[in-house]
Amino acid sequence: MNLSPQWVYEFNLKNIHAVHWSNVGKFDAQDVELIKWARINDL
Numbered sequence: 001m002n003l004s005p006q007w008v009y010e011f012n013l014k015n016i017h018a019v020h021w022s023n024v025g026k027f028d029a030q031d032v033e034l035i036k037w038a039r040i041n042d043l
Contacts, residue, residue: 001027019043 001021011018021029025037 017043 003020005020005022008018008020021027021034025033
């Protein structure tokens with residue numbers, strides 16, 4: 001959440017797969033939730 005969602009577009013231009021958390025989870029999620037989501041999604 002520390003980076004603007006615009007960075008997803010910029011990363012993708014450089015063939016770097018990126019997802020902004022605001023598109024997949026709650027803005028106030030604990031770090032453990034983000035890490036769990038990343039593991040489940042092979043990221």
